[in-house]
Amino acid sequence: MAHSKLVLLVSISLLTAVAAVPAAATPQMIKQAKDAGFPAQNCQYCHVPAVPKKDGFKPDVDLNERGKWLLSEKEKQNAKDVNPQWLKNYTGK
Numbered sequence: 001m002a003h004s005k006l007v008l009l010v011s012i013s014l015l016t017a018v019a020a021v022p023a024a025a026t027p028q029m030i031k032q033a034k035d036a037g038f039p040a041q042n043c044q045y046c047h048v049p050a051v052p053k054k055d056g057f058k059p060d061v062d063l064n065e066r067g068k069w070l071l072s073e074k075e076k077q078n079a080k081d082v083n084p085q086w087l088k089n090y091t092g093k
């Protein structure tokens, strides 16, 4: 009884972990940028590789100027997550 409950709990948390990865960072960023009126078509709007990976992600290498700027804003504003809306204040290209 107790055992099957544990198995259930573990599988639920595994499922959530798997589901959380794509939902958290990726296409959502593009959507948020688009909703804010920016012409984001793909990951390279903010990233150097066409499909950035979470494993071994290095902001210095994997983010382009725009991505790095967003990350520096996150630090400046002490925010929990990057918000593509900030690009309104981005003066680079």
Ligand code: HEC
Pocket (backbone or CB within 6 Å): 024, 025, 026, 027, 029, 030, 033, 040, 042, 043, 044, 045, 046, 047, 051, 052, 053, 054, 055, 057, 063, 067, 068, 070, 071, 074, 081, 082, 084
């Ligand atoms: C509007 C800009 C923007 C777009 C578009 C964007 N990203 Fe990102 N991405 C960022 C920034 C900025 C970070 C650094 C976030 C941080 O460390 O808080 C990041 C971080 C990541 C990371 C690092 C790990 C993580 O999840 O925090 C991955 C993986 C990633 N992006 C994948 C993608 C993929 C795949 C796409 C395209 C489907 C994409 N991103 C589109 C700005 C963007």
